[in-house]
Amino acid sequence: MHFEKCVKFILISLVSPSFSSMLQDEYFLRLNGLRIRSPGSLVFSFSKETQCCLRCLQYNKCQSVNFNSEERRCEINFLSLHSQGALTDANQSWVLFYRPVVKERELxxxxxxxxxxxxxxxxxxxxxxxxxxxxxxxxxxxxxxxxxxxxxxxxxxxxxxxxxxxxxxxxxxxxxxxxxxxxxxxxxxxxxxxxxxxxxxxxxxxxxxxxxxxxxxxxxxxxxxxxxxxxxxxxxxxxxxxxxxxxxxxxxxxxxxxxxxxxxxxxxxxxxxxxxxxxxxxxxxxxxxxxxxx
Known part of the structure; x- marks a missing residue:
């Protein structure tokens, strides 16, 4: 399986030095054509994927984001792919970025x-x-x-x-x-x-x-x-x-x-x-x- 990283150097360059230290070990894995639907998602308007990823990192419990470039829609999720209660849609208009954390369970x-x-x-x-x-x-x-x-x-x-x-x-x-x-x-x-x-x-x-x-x-x-x-x-x-x-x-x-x-x-x-x-x-x-x- 081939995953793409939301490059952390780009992320670091977009934030202040005080926040960059928090990002040194943070990264996301990308899945095209997927969107997580979860209760309690937060919605923002951003033009870039990196902005959406950055907003996720400002929430300790954020596990993934959905991004739609055409709609400039960023959805912050507090559930990941295999979390209880998470639903995933196959939708080519969306890109999913999720944080690789210690797995509670492995597929x-x-x-x-x-x-x-x-x-x-x-x-x-x-x-x-x-x-x-x-x-x-x-x-x-x-x-x-x-x-x-x-x-x-x-x-x-x-x-x-x-x-x-x-x-x-x-x-x-x-x-x-x-x-x-x-x-x-x-x-x-x-x-x-x-x-x-x-x-x-x-x-x-x-x-x-x-x-x-x-x-x-x-x-x-x-x-x-x-x-x-x-x-x-x-x-x-x-x-x-x-x-x-x-x-x-x-x-x-x-x-x-x-x-x-x-x-x-x-x-x-x-x-x-x-x-x-x-x-x-x-x-x-x-x-x-x-x-x-x-």
């Missing part, structure tokens, strides 16, 4: 629905997705046409991983999350019922019955990242979550998992298990995996 995978690329094989390093766009670290719908895989995944067992967080996004908003104990895990074992710490489903518990709760899932049916309570004939298949990976065959021809434009991320809209066919389910745009460190 390891960003999978895109309908891309035609296996999520499981991308995660396991068996396929190389198309070159990623800079905006593939955003959860905005349409910000990425492929999958993003952090190269640190290959170092997983050497990293001081504390938790693994799986999230789904639709329209830029988070619609599902699960948190797992990642200590002493590998790239597959972290996803298990015994490691589940919390989720957006109050009834999802390590003590429930599952026929599948794993990343590899039901591989012959290309159902991965699968949390399944039961099979019982396709109309009765019931679970919480499944990724339908691209496949040339299907275990339910003409029914719930035989759908186009895979991968698809299907999740229960209930606070409980539901049937996938005719049940209370929805389809997310983005799957994201994060880790936190000890």
């Amino acid at each position: 390891m995978l960003r999978a895109t629905a309908g891309s035609g690329i296996s999520v499981r094989d991308t995660w396991l390093g068996k396929v190389q997705p198309h070159p990623v766009e800079d905006t593939c670290i955003s959860m905005a719908t349409g910000a990425c046409s492929t999958h993003y895989r952090n190269s640190k995944v290959d170092l997983w067992e050497n990293l001081p991983i504390n938790q693994v967080i799986l999230e789904l996004y639709k329209g830029g908003s988070r619609v599902m999350f699960m948190v797992f104990n990642g200590t002493n895990s590998n790239i597959q074992s972290w996803m298990s019922s015994s490691r589940l710490l919390s989720s957006s489903w109050a009834t999802l518990s390590p003590y429930r019955h599952f026929i599948y709760f794993s990343l590899t899932g039901d591989s012959p049916c290309s159902r991965v990242f699968l949390i399944q309570q039961n099979y019982g004939g396709c109309p009765k298949d019931a679970g919480w979550f499944v990724v339908l990976d691209p496949t040339t065959s299907d275990c339910c021809p003409g029914q719930w998992s035989d759908i186009p434009n895979k991968p698809q991320f299907i999740y229960s809209l209930l606070d409980n298990v539901t049937t996938y066919q005719g049940g209370d389910v929805d389809y997310a745009d983005v799957l994201a995996l994060y880790v936190t460190y000890n």
Whole structure:
């Protein structure tokens, strides 16, 4: 990924010496075509990107800025790309500058629905997705046409991983999350019922019955990242979550998992298990995996 810096020497030249010392170690990373929408943003009118960046630095809690040169609009955000409550839009009229701070969590995978690329094989390093766009670290719908895989995944067992967080996004908003104990895990074992710490489903518990709760899932049916309570004939298949990976065959021809434009991320809209066919389910745009460190 190629990022551009908002050059600190330019910034320093625009301010007084008393303020320049505060800027010596400050810089921003640039992402074209993105805009963060966050509550509490401050709006200013500036003609230059550097002026917008400078105004951000005057606020201790400013984490990012949106800049639109045509409108001369500068938006000061107190949220960054992966902050809770931040929404990102893919909009070519805007440029996003964000401050690289110590990460509370790190993005390891960003999978895109309908891309035609296996999520499981991308995660396991068996396929190389198309070159990623800079905006593939955003959860905005349409910000990425492929999958993003952090190269640190290959170092997983050497990293001081504390938790693994799986999230789904639709329209830029988070619609599902699960948190797992990642200590002493590998790239597959972290996803298990015994490691589940919390989720957006109050009834999802390590003590429930599952026929599948794993990343590899039901591989012959290309159902991965699968949390399944039961099979019982396709109309009765019931679970919480499944990724339908691209496949040339299907275990339910003409029914719930035989759908186009895979991968698809299907999740229960209930606070409980539901049937996938005719049940209370929805389809997310983005799957994201994060880790936190000890």
